[in-house]
Amino acid sequence: MRPLLPSFMLPVLLLGLLATAAPEPSPAQGEPPALRTDHLYSRLVAEDDAVVPGESLRVGLWLRHDPEWHTYWRNPGDSGLPTRIELGVPPGFEAGPIQWPIPERLPVGPLVNFGYSHTIVLPIEIRVPADLDADSITIRARADWLVCRVECIPGEGEYNLVLPVAEEAAGDPRWAADFARADRLQPAPAVGRAALSFTAETVEIRLPAQTTNAGGTAGDTGSRPEPATDIDPQWLFFPVTPDVVSNAAEPRWLDTGEGLALVLPKNDYFVAEPARFEFLLARGETGKRFEARPVTGARGAAADGAGAAPVEAAGSAAGAGAPGAPRLPAAPGILLALGLAVLGGLALNLMPCVFPVLFLKAAGAIEAADDRGRLRRQGLYYTAGVVLSFIAVAGLLLALRASGEALGWGFQLQSPVFVAALVLLFFVLAMNFAGLLEFGGRLAGAGQRLTQGSSDRAAFFTGVLACLVASPCTAPFMGVALGVALTLSAPAALAIFAALGLGLALPILALGWVPGLARLLPRPGPWMQTFRQLLAFPLLLTVAWLMWVYGEQTSASAMSWLLAALVGVAFGLWLLRIHWRWPGYALLALCIALPLLRAPAPSAPADRAAGEAAAMHERWTPARLAELRAAGEPVLVNMTAAWCITCLANERVALSSGAVRDALRARGVHYLKGDWTSRDAEITAYLESFGRSGVPLYVLYPADGGEPVVLPQLLTAEMVRQAIEQI
Amino acid sequence: MTFQKTLGLALALVLTAPLAPASAAEIGAAAPAFTLTDIDGQSRSLEDFAGQTVVLEWTNHECPFVKKHYNGGNMQRQQAEATGKGIAWLVINSSAPGKQGHVTPEQARAIQADWEAGQSAYLFDTDGEVGRAYGAKTTPHMYIIDADGVLRYNGAIDSIQSADVADIEKAEQFVEIALAELAASEPVSQPLTRPYGCSVKY
Numbered sequence: 001m002r003p004l005l006p007s008f009m010l011p012v013l014l015l016g017l018l019a020t021a022a023p024e025p026s027p028a029q030g031e032p033p034a035l036r037t038d039h040l041y042s043r044l045v046a047e048d049d050a051v052v053p054g055e056s057l058r059v060g061l062w063l064r065h066d067p068e069w070h071t072y073w074r075n076p077g078d079s080g081l082p083t084r085i086e087l088g089v090p091p092g093f094e095a096g097p098i099q100w101p102i103p104e105r106l107p108v109g110p111l112v113n114f115g116y117s118h119t120i121v122l123p124i125e126i127r128v129p130a131d132l133d134a135d136s137i138t139i140r141a142r143a144d145w146l147v148c149r150v151e152c153i154p155g156e157g158e159y160n161l162v163l164p165v166a167e168e169a170a171g172d173p174r175w176a177a178d179f180a181r182a183d184r185l186q187p188a189p190a191v192g193r194a195a196l197s198f199t200a201e202t203v204e205i206r207l208p209a210q211t212t213n214a215g216g217t218a219g220d221t222g223s224r225p226e227p228a229t230d231i232d233p234q235w236l237f238f239p240v241t242p243d244v245v246s247n248a249a250e251p252r253w254l255d256t257g258e259g260l261a262l263v264l265p266k267n268d269y270f271v272a273e274p275a276r277f278e279f280l281l282a283r284g285e286t287g288k289r290f291e292a293r294p295v296t297g298a299r300g301a302a303a304d305g306a307g308a309a310p311v312e313a314a315g316s317a318a319g320a321g322a323p324g325a326p327r328l329p330a331a332p333g334i335l336l337a338l339g340l341a342v343l344g345g346l347a348l349n350l351m352p353c354v355f356p357v358l359f360l361k362a363a364g365a366i367e368a369a370d371d372r373g374r375l376r377r378q379g380l381y382y383t384a385g386v387v388l389s390f391i392a393v394a395g396l397l398l399a400l401r402a403s404g405e406a407l408g409w410g411f412q413l414q415s416p417v418f419v420a421a422l423v424l425l426f427f428v429l430a431m432n433f434a435g436l437l438e439f440g441g442r443l444a445g446a447g448q449r450l451t452q453g454s455s456d457r458a459a460f461f462t463g464v465l466a467c468l469v470a471s472p473c474t475a476p477f478m479g480v481a482l483g484v485a486l487t488l489s490a491p492a493a494l495a496i497f498a499a500l501g502l503g504l505a506l507p508i509l510a511l512g513w514v515p516g517l518a519r520l521l522p523r524p525g526p527w528m529q530t531f532r533q534l535l536a537f538p539l540l541l542t543v544a545w546l547m548w549v550y551g552e553q554t555s556a557s558a559m560s561w562l563l564a565a566l567v568g569v570a571f572g573l574w575l576l577r578i579h580w581r582w583p584g585y586a587l588l589a590l591c592i593a594l595p596l597l598r599a600p601a602p603s604a605p606a607d608r609a610a611g612e613a614a615a616m617h618e619r620w621t622p623a624r625l626a627e628l629r630a631a632g633e634p635v636l637v638n639m640t641a642a643w644c645i646t647c648l649a650n651e652r653v654a655l656s657s658g659a660v661r662d663a664l665r666a667r668g669v670h671y672l673k674g675d676w677t678s679r680d681a682e683i684t685a686y687l688e689s690f691g692r693s694g695v696p697l698y699v700l701y702p703a704d705g706g707e708p709v710v711l712p713q714l715l716t717a718e719m720v721r722q723a724i725e726q727i
Numbered sequence: 728m729t730f731q732k733t734l735g736l737a738l739a740l741v742l743t744a745p746l747a748p749a750s751a752a753e754i755g756a757a758a759p760a761f762t763l764t765d766i767d768g769q770s771r772s773l774e775d776f777a778g779q780t781v782v783l784e785w786t787n788h789e790c791p792f793v794k795k796h797y798n799g800g801n802m803q804r805q806q807a808e809a810t811g812k813g814i815a816w817l818v819i820n821s822s823a824p825g826k827q828g829h830v831t832p833e834q835a836r837a838i839q840a841d842w843e844a845g846q847s848a849y850l851f852d853t854d855g856e857v858g859r860a861y862g863a864k865t866t867p868h869m870y871i872i873d874a875d876g877v878l879r880y881n882g883a884i885d886s887i888q889s890a891d892v893a894d895i896e897k898a899e900q901f902v903e904i905a906l907a908e909l910a911a912s913e914p915v916s917q918p919l920t921r922p923y924g925c926s927v928k929y
Contacts, residue, residue, distance in 0.1 A: 079865055079926045081888055111864065111926055146890065151827050152925050154791045154890035243921050268862060269882070269921040681753075 037155040039066040044159035050166035054130035060121035073103035078111035088140035092129035101185030102287040112248040187287035194292035201685040240278035265685035345503020376512035378459040383505035385463020390501035413643040434536035552642040620674035639697040641676040647696040654715035663724040702727035758878040759860040763850035787828030787866035792924035799892040806845040821858035826928035855929040865924035882920030
């Protein structure tokens with residue numbers, strides 16, 4: 001029994017046949033030719049040549065795409081539409097869902113879609129009733145799809161399939177290969193459930209500890225479970241549930257110690273945490289389907305502390321094994337992070353911006369060297385000031401992140417207003433240190449109340465000041481510790497920031513508590529005045545640097561206005577000194593308030609990038625990175641910010657050196673630079689995918705899609721050159 | 728101590744320094760400013776529409792999804808209703824020269840006239856800068872900016888992702904609903920949806 005050509009299809013078919021000279025699959029004798037629509041042949045096919053009552057039958061929508069054209073998977077990705085099939089079966093028959101084969105990743109510019117090209121069958125299983133009493137049955141289908149190359153064309157078709165009813169059925173050889181391929185491409189359900197957790201920018205998916213293949217392909221039911229196939233970072237990730245994770249980003253793999261976890265940026269249209277999330281992991285024709293549920297309480301693998309380390313892909317293992325090769329630094333556990341934070345705080349004391357403040361406190365200590373009780377009390381107040389300020393800033397950061405802001409440590413400096421305020425602060429401090437100002441009378445009511453008459457209170461606010469001036473100088477230790485902090489629960493994160501403050505305050509605290517230390521201090525004398533004046537210069541240097549940051553964030557004219565305001569502040573202070581009180585106050589108020597109130601909008605990175613066109617690097621965008629990675633090119637990513645001293649030092653010393661430049665050129669490495677000077681949610685997401693909350697971050701991607709290597713936060717030219725040569 | 732006074736002054740000014748507003752296209756944040764050339768060669772800025780609610784519609788006349796909403800009359804109806812209430816409706820074309828959907832001002836005028844479209848202005852974003860600043864992904868892709876310049880909606884025109892005109896009347900019209908909620912001073916119930924359509928041809 002052969003199906004007849006449905007009359008409604010005739011005009012379509014004729015048009016199709018006339019319009020195209022493309023090679024068309026030759027129809028078997030009597031079989032209706034495939035439906036030809038724009039760039040696609042389609043037909044409804046059955047796996048077997050007959051229907052057997054009481055058994056199941058598989059039919060499928062058979063699609064053959066023109067070269068370069070594709071249709072879409074159930075989750076089409078960033079654009080596109082899933083193919084829809086509506087089956088019309090006789091009463092008593094039950095049609096199941098489409099058994100979607102593993103799709104292909106289809107990058108289009110900055111977007112990634114999921115779909116099929118060449119020839120594919122989308123199978124559907126149909127239960128045939130046991131009491132079927134007919135010679136033949138007709139299955140109807142209506143399908144629609146979007147077929148795209150770069151441009152997209154919607155298409156639709158209607159199909160009839162007539163099959164004889166028989167006691168036994170044999171496979172239809174015409175479609176056997178296509179159904180077999182669809183079977184091989186069926187993802188097998190994974191054993192166990194994956195766990196989901198969320199941060200402001202990322203989604204972390206922890207795979208079940210033992211990922212075993214539940215069975216063979218969906219086709220050969222009844223086969224015994226196969227031994228576990230180990231999932232590794234070579235597997236491709238496909239989100240089944242849309243709008244949760246980014247389609248374009250490749251996941252970052254972590255080894256939590258209990259299993260693997262994947263970190264992905266959130267989808268742009270992420271609205272709420274899903275109750276259930278489905279995804280595939282696939283390698284070649286093998287795929288596994290996972291179901292994930294959110295975990296409550298835990299905050300991701302990094303929160304588990306020790307043992308969470310990024311996975312080394314097999315491809316890069318050889319290079320990484322060589323002595324001196326850069327390894328991916330392991331994310332530290334909470335205790336280690338606390339220790340690092342204390343060390344980082346200690347190191348902050350030596351930064352050019354903090355050191356003068358330390359001297360202020362030390363100067364007080366020198367004068368009080370003989371009074372142990374006063375030393376101790378002031379040390380405690382100072383420590384309280386530092387620690388509470390760090391907690392306050394961290395609390396603000398956590399609160400803003402909880403409200404969905406894309407921020408990381410150093411976020412204050414992404415605001416030009418804050419930078420302008422720091423410029424004014426450092427400038428006024430420098431004037432004071434230089435001895436150019438002898439204030440008389442009441443200066444600022446608020447300021448005076450904070451400090452007057454109580455050296456304890458002064459000690460406390462010196463601590464606050466130390467925290468403020470430390471903010472531009474993120475020490476190298478701090479990057480990792482703070483990155484961990486932001487992935488932890490709020491109390492643990494605050495503890496890490498408090499530890500950082502404690503480290504910063506330690507030297508002063510030690511003066512009062514370590515016996516003999518205070519006696520080592522030099523005796524007070526006229527040298528202190530000279531030394532104090534000397535310290536005005538590092539402060540002014542900090543002003544010059546912050547001024548440059550401000551100029552980078554805004555414009556040369558905004559920077560000039562701020563410079564003019566500094567001159568105005570100096571003039572106002574001088575007026576006060578010669579007792580022209582009111583003009584002095586007025587001028588001071590004007591010069592301090594104006595730069596803060598009329599804050600210029602941060603300039604777009606694109607504007608800044610234009611000026612760098614001649615430089616050897618390109619601007620980092622997720623799209624550009626994905627594009628280069630897809631093309632198998634090696635890439636060096638540098639995440640930096642004008643306010644990050646470590647970043648600038650690394651660029652000067654290592655990345656801009658001749659040795660590194662030559663190595664980059666010799667290996668054909670693309671150098672992408674991301675500028676986090678102003679806020680950028682995409683960069684924040686990228687940093688978080690590496691467990692970081694701040695810059696610098698250096699990532700080296702080997703050619704041909706190997707696992708990326710994270711370079712240390714302090715670079716030398718030699719280290720970078722070696723790393724480039726080993727990929 | 729003079730230092731303490733300096734310190735107090737400095738602290739007072741730093742602690743009161745506000746954080747700068749966000750710069751990306753985020754719901755509830757200031758919408759990215761722009762200045763584009765319209766169909767008559769005039770410069771039009773988002774600022775020109777301050778005090779008015781503004782709808783942005785990304786278009787590409789060759790895209791089947793744009794055609795769906797114009798051939799079905801959905802877009803024109805919403806444009807007429809919105810502009811009738813004093814809302815500015817800006818159609819933006821981000822197709823780069825040589826890419827699909829790139830048109831001259833004369834072609835654009837003819838296309839919109841042919842559809843009897845009722846936009847307030849048709850703007851050319853040939854270098855794609857505004858499209859990228861807003862993160863426009865598809866045609867159509869819709870945004871709503873309130874009278875204070877705050878972004879209130881980003882997403883699809885309606886709820887059924889298809890190129891089929893017959894789906895329009897079954898779909899939830901997201902833009903229309905959001906505009907009604909804004910007019911009633913209510914929060915937009917679905918401020919972020921996934922846009923569907925052809926990719927923007929940057």
